Amino acid sequence: MPQPTHHKAWQRHWHDVFDAALGPDDKEPPENVDEDLRLQFEFASLDAEARRRAFSVFPRHEEMLARLQQYQSTPARAIGPDEAVQLLRDGLALVEPMGLDVPDANGPIEVLDTSATTLLKAFSEADSPFIELHDALGEMALRETGEAGQDAYHFLVEPLYRLETSYPILHWVLWPLCAPPGAPDATEADYRLWRGGWSAGWGRDRVFVFDRRKEFGLA
Structure with a gap:
């Protein structure tokens, strides 16, 4: 499979930034x-100025970098089950008009925790309610910011995922590539759920939020 058009130039640029910031x-x-482990794992070691230089080659880099900085400078805040359920409803209601398959925003939502089941078991037959949105983000980036935007989206997925092993965080950081400035943020609900200590699931005809506050050190 051919490399995306911009990836080799960006790879060289990032290695130059890493060499200057971290040593050759x-x-x-x-x-x-995709096999460049240095890009994936050493990004987390860059200081703010080096990250700014690394991001400078991407469309809407300032907006993405601002989100990354906001995430890293804002302490996580635990939210309760009622707020988690409402966040999920609001997020589903925002995505429904986009023509993507999501659960009914007004349907039943269960609240699960480790007293009822394990995280692994809960998600063994479930995925995110926003799975179709996540799968569509690359194409949304292509429509909104062109080939460079789509290439940037795919280039940044692994380095951002390695920061916190969190898809909700990386999707939220990359959202500026995917929608016009000021557009309602379809990734916000999933991001805020994660930051509040919850994960949403959808499978076997049920929708749920799983309480991870204790796991995340928020309880």
Whole structure:
């Protein structure tokens, strides 16, 4: 499969930034950017100025970087089950008009925690209620910010995921590539649920929020 148009140039740029900020690396970067572990794992070690230089090559880099900085500078705040359920309803109501398959925003939503089941079991037959939105974000980036935006979306997925192993966070940071400035943010609900200590699930004809506040150190 051919590399996206911009990835090789961005790979070289990021290695230059990493060399300047963290010291040179003697290894030759892999041909396939997706296999470049330095980009994936050392991004977390960059200071704010180096991250600014790394992001400077992307469309809407200032908006994305502002979100990343906001996430990292804002302490997580636990939210209760009622707020978690309402957040999920609001998020589903926002996505429904986009023509993507999501559960009914007004349907029943269960509240689960580890007293009833394990996280692994709860999600063994469930996925995110926003799974179709997540799958559509790359194409949304193409429509909104062109080929460079779509390439940037795919280039940044792994480095951002490695920061916190969180898809809700990376989707929220990358949203500016996918929609006009000021548009309602379809990733906000999932992001705020995660930051509040919850994960949403959808499977076997049920929708639920799973309480992870204790796991996240918020309880």
